[in-house]
Amino acid sequence: MRFRVFHRTRYLYRSPVRDSYNEVRLRPATDDKSRLEFFLLKTHPPVRLQHFRDNWFNYVHFFDLPEPHSSLTIEAQSTINTTSPYLDGKPLGVTFTTLKTDLDDMAQPFLGSSKYVDLSPEVWRLGIDIREDRNDVFEVAEAVMHHIFREWSYAPNTTHAGTHMNEVMQTKCGVCQDFAHVMIGICRSLCIPTRYVSGYLYNGPDSHLRGAQASHAWCEIHLPGKGWFGLDPTNDTLADERHIKIATGRDYHDAAPVLGHFDGPPGATSALQVELEVRRMNG
Amino acid sequence: MLSRVADSIYWMARYMERAENLSRLLLSTQDLLLDAGEEAADESQFWGPILMTTGDEERYDKVHTTIEGELVALFLALRTDNPNSILNCVRAARENARTVRDQISDELWECINGLRLFLESPEAAALHQNQRAAFYEKVLVASYQFQGIAASTTPRDESWHFLRLGLCLERADKTTRLIDTCSAISLDMPPNPLARPLRWAALLRSSSAWHAFQAYSSNKLNPVDIVEYLLPNDTFPRSFAWCIEAMHTALIALCGNGRLEEMKVPVRLLGRLRADIAYITMDEVLKEGLHEFIDRLQSKLNDIGASILQTFVLYGDSAPVIGEASFLAYHPKVEANMQIQQ
């Protein structure tokens, strides 16, 4: 499917701030499943943009804004062509045994705790309960996804960008970012390499999938010899061609669309406006 | 509507009407001469008052030393050095139309532009030379077309009202001037019933009122009746009263009537003139003297014309501002330099 994405984030400051440094991950990822045809990133006030590839091969654009400014707009436009990784059906047949023996080095970082993910005993116990006696890794991952969808309630404004997974385990409510963290935690405690995916979700002209009002998040598990496969616990669905991948990492912190800091008077907090449009195109 | 646009539409209509009146006046004078018999020997008697009507005596005297029919007719029709000639009136109407071409109908533009193209062509000069009546009739027909097209293609918004204002003001002015050319002649019925009151007949013809008046008056050509028909009577669409009424209606449509304190100057002046003319008797007119009365009307018309320009076009920057901008309250939501993924 081809999509045109328009994503504008605007930070408004009560009084002018200065020395802002920001890293943004807004360039859709390209791999054998998706092709980026057009991408344009710009800011207001205008800055000089530069980029690097981070540890996880994400494109990171960064910029300095030393002059005082009372708002910052970051606007990304892209045209992307996606295909579903599930065209050949579900990647069944990988057992927990092969998971251990054939583990890829590159999957190693996605097995332990990270900034927002904690492999606590509660998570581990929950993982065991969900797995029951199943031995197929993908089936188990799906079961984890179903479980989260069933037991957690989708409740915007109950959490914030910096909410830790442990808190979500208690409250059992949150948004996609939180569900992704919980799923990552459970899967990792079962020794399934799992990573966080930041991206966009095409909502369709009339469907009501969650997560299309802001940028979306889900997770991907790694199956030796088969690659990464996405699961979206927020919508209880496999991440197919409607899921447009931007960045991946251990958790939100690695893949967040915008991370930045600035000098301003204490509490000179900002207002945030997000405008997101994902349109399906011909061809 | 922009003031400039209103102004151009107003003058476009005025100049077209001026060209029409001039054509009719020249045509009826020519006819009058044919009927005048021996009197016609002294042409200047007939052509002199015409120059007076158009207010071009001085300008004419600069160019010509004698008043001759041929010269006067050419001077008023096609001379380019006479700013009030038919040709120059149509040119002025066309220039005004051109600046607002996008605001008037294509048909209206083509009508004015077509007339200008004709008047500037050698055919026009030839026609004026050889078949003068046909020339004047051609201008008259074009002007009727202009009015017909205007009436059927102009939306009844400000454009229409300004068009009406220009047209009726010009017409009222010309009607008074025409009557004034006769004000020196006795208003009594001629003692000899066979003698034809040529001038009065010409006055009716110059106002296109000949047939209408015949139907209206049983008293045939009683001069007082004629004056009454063309001044305070509001049935005939070239009479002074009719023009004033039409202007008053247009003005009220433009800026309302309202209470006296809030009333715009031209509305007040016109309302007063309209009442004055509606309730005056011919005895009063004659007592004041026809010329003096007409003089007074003209000075009032001038005041009204000036006040229209002042109110709609030339007003200063201290004029009122329309509507105040409405403001939207703006309530930003507070968060950090991150953004949650939902």
Place this chain on the structure above:
Amino acid sequence: MSSLFNDYQPGSFFDEMFSAPDSARSHYAGITGSIGTLSPAEYAARQRTADTVFLRQGVTFTVYGDDQGTERIFPFDLMPRIIPHKEWERVESGLIQRITALNLFLNDVYHEQKIITDGIVPRELVESASHFRPEFKGVKVPHGIYIHICGTDLVRDGKGEYFVLEDNGRCPSGASYMLENRNAMKRTFPGLLQSLPVRPVDAYGSMLRETLAHLAPLSVIDPNIVVLTPGVFNSAYFEHCYLAKQMGVPIVEGRDLVLKNDRIFMRTAKGLQQVHVIYRRIDDDFLDPLVFRKDSLLGVPGLVKAYQSGHVALANSIGTGVADDKAVYALVPKMIKYYLDQDPILPNVTTYLGVDPKECEYILANLPNLVVKAVNESGGYGMLMGPHSTKEEQTEFAERIRANPRNYIAQPVLQLSRHPVFQGDHFEGRHIDLRPYVLYGDRIQVVPGGLTRVALKKGSLVVNSSQGGGSKDTWVLWDDE
């Protein structure tokens, strides 16, 4: 099969329609199958129908230097130029990238001038550009956008590759012809337009209005927008009226506007009415006699002050001409790299700068093979077409370049692509370019298509309307996959 195009010779150029004689490119298949079957007489009759439409609509421009102010019809060639979907997407992406970079550049040079301090663009080059407005430095413009309406001229070379020839960031004209060309096509070939997936352009008026409304001060809900024209004697007056009508906004002249309390009002018959956004079709120089040319009668005294105070917005902003400077043009690829950290999608034409001593030497040594252009001229004026010039002209230009190298650039002669154009009773190839229109409001939008200009004189490379050019309708196709 007998066809109107049987004897057509694409020649050695890149032909938009034919890859070889009798072999039409696939996106023209719909046309060869229908128009191709007409007889020359039938086709000529259709062309006459179209001409009549233009005459009746009064689609004209005024030719200067003619004291009658003659209005002429912009010659229209019925045969449409077709751009396939994929090709257009690339053009569109390139234009969006370019207008973004140009706006970032303008914002930068009128504020911090980081691109200058970082050594990417020489200070002298920017500050010596004749349309640079130092008095405008530090002025905040709405949303930081300078060029809201851009008409970028694109050409294709002998291989069919698209190049940017120039950016028109001041008052680009021609959008009305684009709209009227489509109307004429609708009247002449209604069935053809229906049967092919041609993207419509008629939303331009509402897009333009939206773009302009976006500039209004935030507090205004329903802004008053006007088109500011120099007046009826301007060559593009028809277009000004046309666009005002399409948008449903008044067309005003300088004398219709007044300044009061740092705000701009228009004089209406009902009184003074505040104006929030001005789509100005007057050059900077004439905009405000208090700031720019003192003798200007076309502008509005105090307009710049009102603009600076934020009570009224101008489109395009002031000082955008610095980006039109042909020497600055040469640096746009560097700007794209600097601001956007990307490579240009649409390349520039190779450009030699007179201001660079080495390149200047090259220009002088190769005059017969180059096109030399004065940096601030447009419309095909102030140019030397090397291969078509005489020795005297070359000597004269060489002197001019030596006297003021900053004022000249040179480019290799491009073999512009050609398109079949109807000539009496048959088709001949003529060189064409393309001016798409980009609107920068809340979002950047590119009108699908634009104005294809044709050099009607045989062999001529000059497409400007003032120099014997004509135009064609431009059809961008929807993807039919």
